[in-house]
Structures are given as structure tokens and as C-alpha cells.
Amino acid sequence: MLITDILVMIIQAIRQLIFILVVLKVILSYFMDPFHPFRKAVDSWIGPMLKPIQQVVPNFGGFDFSPMILIIVVEVLASILLSVL
Numbered sequence: 064m065l066i067t068d069i070l071v072m073i074i075q076a077i078r079q080l081i082f083i084l085v086v087l088k089v090i091l092s093y094f095m096d097p098f099h100p101f102r103k104a105v106d107s108w109i110g111p112m113l114k115p116i117q118q119v120v121p122n123f124g125g126f127d128f129s130p131m132i133l134i135i136v137v138e139v140l141a142s143i144l145l146s147v148l
Contacts, residue, residue, distance in 0.1 A: 071145060074141055075141070077141075081134075081137050084109050085134055088105050088106060088109045109130075109133075112133055113129045116132050
């Protein structure tokens with residue numbers, strides 16, 4: 064029972080961390096220089112997760128929907144994992 068609780072907490076923490084980093088990346092992309100060290104750090108964490116989605120889903124009218132798709136995929140995967148536990 065204790066291991067299950069720890070796994071649930073880890074999954075929820077990762078889900079929340081990814082959500083926060085994706086939202087932060089989107090906000091920083093509007094206001095911060097792309098070469099700023101903080102923005103580069105956030106991009107280096109989230110970029111590898113967004114890259115496969117960006118290769119499949121094209122931009123629509125200049126809007127990149129890959130962050131929203133990533134959040135949905137992470138939420139679905141977390142829900143599946145949590146329901147299994």
C-alpha cells in the first residue's frame with residue numbers, strides 16, 4: 064500500500080511539473096528573449112517532449128498547438144497510470 068501511495072504522488076508531481084513548465088514556456092515565448100538562460104533552460108526541458116508533436120501537427124494560422132496537445136497527452140497518461148494503481 065505504501066509503494067502505491069508513493070507512485071501516485073510521483074505521477075501527480077511529474078504531471079504538475081510538466082504542466083507548469085509547458086505553461087511557463089508558452090508565456091516566456093511571448094515576453095522573453097529566446098537566448099535568455101532561464102528561457103533556454105525551460106526550452107531544453109520541454110522541447111524534447113514537444114518536438115515529436117510539432118513534427119506531426121502543423122501550425123494553424125501561426126499558432127502552435129503542440130503545448131496543448133502535450134498537456135492533454137500527459138493528463139491522459141497520468142489518468143491511465145493512476146487508474147491502474
